[in-house]
Amino acid sequence: MAVNRRKGMIIGGVVAGIVVVVVAAVSAGILDGLLKKSPAEYAKAAGVVETADAVKIPLKALDSGKALFLSLESEGRQLYYFALKSRDGAYRAALDACDVCYRTNRGYRQEGDLSVCNKCGQTFPSNRIGEIKGGCNPHPLARAVEGGYLVIRKAAIAEREDYFVRKRS
Incomplete structure (x- = not known):
C-alpha cells in the first residue's frame, strides 16, 4: 500500500x-x-472583405488597438501588412516590412502600444505607424476610412512587392 x-x-x-x-x-x-492563426484565419475571423481592387477591414476589428496582421498574394508572392487603431484614435496601415530589414522577411510584432521589428528590435509607437517612412519604420500604406471599413487598395500593397520573397515553383 x-x-x-x-x-x-x-x-x-x-x-x-x-x-x-x-x-x-x-x-x-x-x-x-x-x-x-495564419493571416488568412485572422482576416476571416475579423470579417475582412477582399474586392477585386481593395481590402476592406471592419473598423470594429481594429478598435481594440491590437494590430491585425494580414497577407495578400500577388504575382507569386505573399505580401504581408498590418492595420491597427492607434492610441490617438487614427486607423493606420503599413507593410509588415521596412526599408532596412525587409530582406530577412521577419516583419514586426506588437507589444502593447509599440510595433517591434523582429530583426533589429527597434520600436515604433502606434501613432507613428503609416506616417513615417524610411529606416526601420514599417513602410506606410495609403488607406482611407469608407463607411465602417478601413480600405487599402491592393495596388498600394503590391507596389512594394519587392519587399517580399517570391514563392518557389
Whole structure:
C-alpha cells in the first residue's frame, strides 16, 4: 500500500511540474507560435472583405488597438501588412516590412502600444505607424476610412512587392 501511495505522489508531482512549466511557457509567450492563426484565419475571423481592387477591414476589428496582421498574394508572392487603431484614435496601415530589414522577411510584432521589428528590435509607437517612412519604420500604406471599413487598395500593397520573397515553383 505504501508503494502505491509513493507512486501516486511521484506521478502527482510530475503532473504538477508539467502544469507549472506549461503555464510559465504560455505566460512567457513561448507557445505563441504554436497557438497563432495564419493571416488568412485572422482576416476571416475579423470579417475582412477582399474586392477585386481593395481590402476592406471592419473598423470594429481594429478598435481594440491590437494590430491585425494580414497577407495578400500577388504575382507569386505573399505580401504581408498590418492595420491597427492607434492610441490617438487614427486607423493606420503599413507593410509588415521596412526599408532596412525587409530582406530577412521577419516583419514586426506588437507589444502593447509599440510595433517591434523582429530583426533589429527597434520600436515604433502606434501613432507613428503609416506616417513615417524610411529606416526601420514599417513602410506606410495609403488607406482611407469608407463607411465602417478601413480600405487599402491592393495596388498600394503590391507596389512594394519587392519587399517580399517570391514563392518557389
